Amino acid sequence: MKLYSKLAALIPTLICVLSYAQTTPPSVIEDFKPSELNQPGQEYPMVNSQGYARFRIVAPAADSVKVSLGLGGRGGTRLTKGADGVWTGTTEGPMDEGFHYYHINIDGGTFNDPGTLNYYGSTRWESGIEIPAHDKDFYALRNVPHGNVQQVLFPSPTTNTSRRAFVYTPPGYEKDSKKKYPVLYLQHGWGEDETAWSNQGHANLIMDNLIADKKIEPFIIVMTYGMTNQMRFGGGLRSFKVDTFQTVLVDELIPFIDANFRTIGKQSHRAMAGLSMGGMETHSITLNKPDVFAYYALLSGGTYTPEEIKDKSKVKLVFLSCGSKERPDGIKNAATALTGAGYNAVSFVSDNTAHEFLTWRRSLYQLAPLLFKDK
Amino acid sequence: MKLYSKLAALIPTLICVLSYAQTTPPSVIEDFKPSELNQPGQEYPMVNSQGYARFRIVAPAADSVKVSLGLGGRGGTRLTKGADGVWTGTTEGPMDEGFHYYHINIDGGTFNDPGTLNYYGSTRWESGIEIPAHDKDFYALRNVPHGNVQQVLFPSPTTNTSRRAFVYTPPGYEKDSKKKYPVLYLQHGWGEDETAWSNQGHANLIMDNLIADKKIEPFIIVMTYGMTNQMRFGGGLRSFKVDTFQTVLVDELIPFIDANFRTIGKQSHRAMAGLSMGGMETHSITLNKPDVFAYYALLSGGTYTPEEIKDKSKVKLVFLSCGSKERPDGIKNAATALTGAGYNAVSFVSDNTAHEFLTWRRSLYQLAPLLFKDK
Numbered sequence: 001m002k003l004y005s006k007l008a009a010l011i012p013t014l015i016c017v018l019s020y021a022q023t024t025p026p027s028v029i030e031d032f033k034p035s036e037l038n039q040p041g042q043e044y045p046m047v048n049s050q051g052y053a054r055f056r057i058v059a060p061a062a063d064s065v066k067v068s069l070g071l072g073g074r075g076g077t078r079l080t081k082g083a084d085g086v087w088t089g090t091t092e093g094p095m096d097e098g099f100h101y102y103h104i105n106i107d108g109g110t111f112n113d114p115g116t117l118n119y120y121g122s123t124r125w126e127s128g129i130e131i132p133a134h135d136k137d138f139y140a141l142r143n144v145p146h147g148n149v150q151q152v153l154f155p156s157p158t159t160n161t162s163r164r165a166f167v168y169t170p171p172g173y174e175k176d177s178k179k180k181y182p183v184l185y186l187q188h189g190w191g192e193d194e195t196a197w198s199n200q201g202h203a204n205l206i207m208d209n210l211i212a213d214k215k216i217e218p219f220i221i222v223m224t225y226g227m228t229n230q231m232r233f234g235g236g237l238r239s240f241k242v243d244t245f246q247t248v249l250v251d252e253l254i255p256f257i258d259a260n261f262r263t264i265g266k267q268s269h270r271a272m273a274g275l276s277m278g279g280m281e282t283h284s285i286t287l288n289k290p291d292v293f294a295y296y297a298l299l300s301g302g303t304y305t306p307e308e309i310k311d312k313s314k315v316k317l318v319f320l321s322c323g324s325k326e327r328p329d330g331i332k333n334a335a336t337a338l339t340g341a342g343y344n345a346v347s348f349v350s351d352n353t354a355h356e357f358l359t360w361r362r363s364l365y366q367l368a369p370l371l372f373k374d375k
Numbered sequence: 376m377k378l379y380s381k382l383a384a385l386i387p388t389l390i391c392v393l394s395y396a397q398t399t400p401p402s403v404i405e406d407f408k409p410s411e412l413n414q415p416g417q418e419y420p421m422v423n424s425q426g427y428a429r430f431r432i433v434a435p436a437a438d439s440v441k442v443s444l445g446l447g448g449r450g451g452t453r454l455t456k457g458a459d460g461v462w463t464g465t466t467e468g469p470m471d472e473g474f475h476y477y478h479i480n481i482d483g484g485t486f487n488d489p490g491t492l493n494y495y496g497s498t499r500w501e502s503g504i505e506i507p508a509h510d511k512d513f514y515a516l517r518n519v520p521h522g523n524v525q526q527v528l529f530p531s532p533t534t535n536t537s538r539r540a541f542v543y544t545p546p547g548y549e550k551d552s553k554k555k556y557p558v559l560y561l562q563h564g565w566g567e568d569e570t571a572w573s574n575q576g577h578a579n580l581i582m583d584n585l586i587a588d589k590k591i592e593p594f595i596i597v598m599t600y601g602m603t604n605q606m607r608f609g610g611g612l613r614s615f616k617v618d619t620f621q622t623v624l625v626d627e628l629i630p631f632i633d634a635n636f637r638t639i640g641k642q643s644h645r646a647m648a649g650l651s652m653g654g655m656e657t658h659s660i661t662l663n664k665p666d667v668f669a670y671y672a673l674l675s676g677g678t679y680t681p682e683e684i685k686d687k688s689k690v691k692l693v694f695l696s697c698g699s700k701e702r703p704d705g706i707k708n709a710a711t712a713l714t715g716a717g718y719n720a721v722s723f724v725s726d727n728t729a730h731e732f733l734t735w736r737r738s739l740y741q742l743a744p745l746l747f748k749d750k
Contacts, residue, residue, distance in 0.1 A: 058484045059483055059484030060483035062481070064436060085483065106437070106481055106484070107435065107437040109489075111487065112487055112489070117500065141528070149525060150523040150525030151525070153521035174637075175635065177552040259550075261549060
């Protein structure tokens with residue numbers, strides 16, 4: 001009886017330990033390696049095979065160092081100071097595969113992690129970290145012919161400046177001076193800019209690999225800045241008006257690209273796609289300008305209804321995608337409704353990802369083979 | 376007498392005020408404007424018309440915030456905390472015109488200023504600030520036709536990877552598919568990379584403006600990473616060996632460029648230039664490979680002696696430059712000796728600049744019209 005009562009007394013402790021073990025996995029595997037987005041020669045941040053991230057920040061006299069990454073909604077990862085004055089910490093759990101933005105809070109101020117490269121998001125250059133995805137080969141730098149990504153500065157009379165775009169030309173573009181190519185106009189999300197699809201998205205490598213594997217016919221991709229209006233800082237999506245950007249894109253950039261690159265400058269060979277806010281832009285502009293684009297793609301960027309589209313005969317493809325941690329039913333139902341109404345509509349849901357770049361890399365990989373089939 | 380003694384008592388105070396005024400100029404003009412390299416929407420850092428820089432860092436709980444910029448050798452600028460928890464400070468004096476790297480020390484750790492863009496230098500992405508130069512028009516973004524800067528990934532069997540280069544093609548390159556161009560291979564300095572000449576150097580805008588003003592015939596510029604050896608991290612310049620980079624440049628990159636761009640692929644139409652460590656590389660490689668380059672340029676990167684050059688007939692130009700705050704006599708004397716020995720040698724000294732990017736922007740502006748004259 002004495003033993004039994006001792007055991008009984010232990011029960012609350014055991015329950016407590018067990019439930020603690022469930023929320024804080026004890027099995028963090030110590031196989032951490034530098035994130036592949038680190039600055040040259042930098043060891044930290046590190047990532048392990050489970051998707052945990054570990055951070056290391058030197059700030060010996062600081063009182064508090066936090067990392068904005070961790071588990072969603074739980075306020076990130078608080079680092080602790082070692083005897084050497086160096087702050088370290090590991091995320092509470094594994095993170096989604098793919099790319100994540102983050103920053104460091106040091107004594108109440110927001111800074112970037114000096115260990116890693118910066119990526120433009122949230123209207124600032126943020127730190128970036130990459131959790132290797134199990135399917136990462138499709139956007140890897142492989143030993144295949146590579147296309148080029150070039151910066152062009154195009155005149156924009158309506159905004160009274162030279163604006164920047166990046167243009168992906170496929171391998172072989174320079175050699176065969178006769179061949180002409182279809183064009184995909186590909187937009188970033190809110191707070192990002194025209195660097196996002198190359199830097200965070202690896203759009204060029206995705207294309208190089210698809211072309212090397214003969215899964216697509218080569219095409220050109222054009223990426224420009226889409227926050228050409230009052231919503232750029234503050235204001236949010238509610239005050240979004242597409243007019244200014246639509247004019248830059250349709251009346252200034254497209255004619256410039258058609259004049260300076262070997263494009264097939266026809267509606268039938270022109271696509272528009274965008275992620276998140278870029279999807280909102282794509283939605284509005286494709287509907288406003290049915291004679292400009294024939295292929296429409298919204299990546300975590302909403303849906304179309306059959307009723308919105310004025311002339312069905314002009315739409316060769318509607319592609320709708322998102323991550324499985326977003327609202328995949330909305331995408332699927334919209335594609336079903338469009339298909340039922342006679343459209344060529346495709347939905348794609350990225351496994352185990354949210355509103356983040358692995359969703360969009362995978363979406364581009366799925367979208368590209370569907371473009372420009374109908375020649 | 377009573378008044379007089381009162382005045383006498385004030386004399387030490389007056390002297391003190393005057394001497395303080397001499398080391399801390401009282402005449403800082405309050406016309407500070409955001410540095411043109413700030414991140415979108417950021418007010419700070421600011422620069423005034425005299426070249427003072429003012430910084431603002433939010434870190435309410437920090438004990439110490441310092442900026443690495445200030446006056447040379449005096450340890451930068453210590454910021455002071457206001458009642459609002461925001462740290463501010465102004466450089467002790469005006470800085471040289473042009474581009475400067477810097478970083479922030481917060482409680483003993485090194486971070487970037489969240490207000491400004493980052494530039495790769497010192498083997499890390501550093502904060503950048505621009506003190507507007509009185510002659511800044513030559514590298515300004517003007518309303519003229521713009522060339523493109525494109526990223527190429529070229530195969531490098533000797534380093535077992537795809538390596539990156541940026542290629543500037545002049546305006547009109549895409550339109551006239553017959554025309555062929557000479558090529559300048561242009562190298563960055565120690566701790567920098569292949570992004571430096573476009574980002575910090577504005578090489579593309581310098582070219583656009585020179586071409587628009589009909590001061591040069593268009594040519595192509597190729598920029599790649601030059602720290603292809605053991606000196607990349609640590610080791611310093613003493614352990615510098617040019618072999619690895621020379622192989623990548625001469626045996627891998629040049630054939631790739633000649634195969635993929637419309638170049639005049641001959642020694643007579645190929646130049647090499649480099650700044651600082653890139654000048655050391657240029658010096659070694661041009662001397663090692665007299666049949667590859669005909670035009671040699673060292674920007675704050677040393678000199679040639681007539682004795683080093685094996686075959687005078689193969690050298691069409693030797694260009695030597697530096698800032699007036701470096702050692703201009705060395706450049707001038709070397710050019711005089713080369714001219715005396717029958718070389719086409721030119722020296723250029725940039726007024727009131729040191730070992731920094733305004734020296735090199737101006738050097739490229741002076742160099743470009745001298746290249747590829749002898750056709």
